[in-house]
Amino acid sequence: MLVESTAQVKGLPVKGIEQVLTPEAVDFLIMLHERFEIRRAELLKARAERQERIDAGERPDFLQETKAVREGDWKIGAIPADLQMRRVEITGPVDRKMVINALNSGADVFMADFEDANSPTWENVVQGQLNLYDAVRRTITYQNGKVYQLKDSVALLKVRPRGWHLTEKHLVIGDKPISAALFDFGLFFFHNAKELITRGTGPYFYLPKLESHLEARLWNDVFVAAQEALDIPVGTIKATVLIETILAAFEMDEILYELREHIVGLNAGRWDYIFSAIKKFRNQPDVIFPDRTAITMQVPFMKAYTDLLVQTCHKRGAHAMGGMAAFIPNRHDPTVNKMAIEKVKADKDFEARNGFDGTWVAHPDLIPVAREAFDKVIGEKPHQKEVLREEVKVKADDLLNFRIEGSKITEAGLRLNINVGILYLGNWLCGTGAAAIHNLMEDAATAEISRAQVWQWLHHEGTYTAEGETITEERVLQLIKEETGNIKEEVGLAMFKNCHFERASQLFSELVLSTCFVDFLTLPAYKYID
Template identity: 45%
Template sequence: MHDIQNNPEHQQKQRQIHQPNAAASRLEVIGSLFSEEAKAILNTKALAFLETLCVNFAGDRQTLLDTRIAKQAEFDSGSLPDFRADTQPIRDDPNWKVDAVPDALLDRRVEITGPIDRKMVINALNSGANVFMCCFEDATSPTWENMVNGQINMRDANAGTIAFTEPKNGKHYQLIGNPATLIHRPRGLHLEEAHILFDGKAMPASLMDFGLYFFHNHQSRKNTGQGVYYYLPKLESMEEAAWWESVFDFTEQYFNADSGTIKATVLLETLPAVFQMEEILYAMRKHIVGMNCGRWDYIFSYIKTLKNHTDRILPDRHAIGMDQPFLEAYSKRLIQTCHRRGALAIGGMSAFIPSKDPEEMDRVTKKVIDDKRREATNGHDGTWVAHPHLVSLAREVFDQYLDGSTNQRHFIPDGTFNREALLRPSRGPKDEQGVRKNIRIAVLYMESWLRGIGCVPIYGMMEDAATAEISRANIWQWLKHNVSLDDGRTFTTEMFREWLDQEVAEIKASSDDPNSRKFDQASDLFFTLSTDNHFADFLTIPCYAKLE
């Protein structure tokens, strides 16, 4: 369609598929096969498929990660993200669209997200939401048992047999009629699984999660008339999208599945990717159905990408809402791009959890309604919530604006959301209160994550790894640039150390059993990640080494 010799689609067509030598396996499971169910998930045929994926795609994945590093070095040296000149023909061509969205994915008005915990999976599927995105990444602490048990839960959920009995009170959980459509979110390209080795090294976690989910569920989903659906996190370029498209094509061929059996929604949650939205849609046009505004990770990516730019320092992250001009531009450009190409545009997360206090619940209700009303009027086709009790509230708002339709792909927002709008600096407070709140939330979250819990209720919000990421990035950037707080004091490492110690002491004092918790370990990691000269790309990578 477009004569770009070096574009990812051309490279994909030139790929030579390699089959592994069955007599000399290059894949080795070193994690415990801790149950008969675990053995069933990691059976010989499933592992053979994982090995085949690694043989064909692990090397290209590393090349993509190396490209990320090189591109970030350019940003660190002073350049700013921009639209690509070599792919302008793709953006300028009005005629191409993504392939048809299957009926099962046309109604995305309310999506609930959550971790792989068995009871929470059942509750999310029964929540009344249109879609449940089960998150193997930011909402899950990637212990080996969590990752394998998550695959067991996905298999049972797709088979309709998933059930759970609470040991403490005997309460029984099982699926009820018309559960939400299940979408699997594998771990991102940057993560590895240390309990399965490929050529003696940790295998790509994305291939493990993707491969096991497809292997164990494609037939049961076909039996119910559905494809296999994924949410893809943290893409940064068209080339990364094309890599996933190649994985999808290969997998469909491997299992003799129809082309388009796999459908994906891309979490548009990195600053580099916002300048390649059309290219990502184009590279994945056979399999992509939409994009989602992963706004918390997007704010983190804005800080990370522009961390050396003194004119792009963000204020306290708690004051950054979707009414900020750079975030409104991000939301509306995503809607414009998706709708012009026939794809869905899903809004962002309301992470609130219900409160028993009537006044607080009134405040939560107002915030959720305002947030969802903004998304619906901008033109989003649906939205995210973190708790089942907010599903009906979010749906009421979208039903009001959709007026009987299941989406609004016909609507394209007015406006030109160019480079300047997408990168516009943000104004807001820089104060001690914000730093202390970042400290408390990040330490509480990281402490839970280190104990194997990745989705944590903190101060009325359901938090995941994006919370800790944006908290430490906020502090790191302020320290690097010697930010002056609103009261005139310069924010220093010594000041941060003092406040961190004070907050951790208070957290311990309010804990029922601080000696059994990992507050000191979480505090040490948070301090290191917030003060190192080198900004760690993702805190989950160094933290992963500390998981038991």
């Protein structure tokens, strides 16, 4: 492996780092960086240029130059046997106890998440790699008064690296931090690909936040280079792409085509998708979204997107995976628990009837609920790809139909967004990327909706609540002050200080008051974590 650059580790010493960042692994990362960093930067620049055109009035549409791909008669490559049944997938961060519990949960798949459910402290990302290394070899254990270890039968492991927009500041190559996507993918693949193959499975991934088929092409080229570098047959890597940006919804066929040797399905990443819709059209005065609780899977633009996803996947032989219901059980409150179960059941029933082949849950107690919904529709089959949804005729205007009849912006909705945004940021700064807040599992995607909505409401003059109050900077600042005080009472003074909630409040204020919309809240927040 030819290596010209040198790498510097900027992070503090972390237990297990010598096992993760071996000289050979670092050389592998350097190779990926040297080959793909320029293209990554160019694609991020293309995102910014596309946003400028949307701000100027351009409406997204299906691409004319790729019409032949959409109309062509082709299928994706073969799907391995252990990826055929994906009825229920559980997701969560890569901390040691979570990895064990998720693998033991009874789900078909565990998606170990370095992205939205993980706060990327240096300790979290290094320890996360070590945890997965041990999990692959089935040597992982954890003790905390109780001993946790793997059962004989465990869920299939998939890994979600961070998105193209993020860097890993703790590993600098030359004078640039490495792409976080390449760091997460590269280390897991380098250490575990051959071991997984030996054990009869393979290196399987989820790919987040793509905005175009060209970004999918970049991932495909990374996969090819990685497999060739380790002398692994091309096509061994298998990935599922999250369709969680509104621009990617116009290029689902093309994304499948670019990754056709490596892809096995698409997932309807609903929360990031809602955030993306708000973000991309944030400057359009005729696209003002109501309270986030009103943006359900049944509203026009969400229904169109999921219908098209199922149709596109099944036409090409790919799995169509449903998204995450944010409700989580509460074992201490029967009323809340009953409501959560009912809402998740309704959501999963809807997905199964719509033709999805499986779905996501965030809590082990929801696995039987989701499984029952899909078993009832699919029966003993591993999936329902024979459901082609040929009646679906989604046009560009359907994907952009943001009308939500009868829904409004309320004082409670504004206050909730502020409360959730600050609470989540405080948890994230404290090293927790997935936090149970008000009986919902909040991760970076749901927190993004909260702060994006406040920004949008504040920056369109004359936006007011259903109660008749205009949303002004003064009003938002007052609510931020009040909710910060409420949070201090809720979490207690010690946690309020230790988890930097004052800083979280200030950061939230800066994000929503800024004239320029910050693409991802994790970008400015990242400088505050070690």
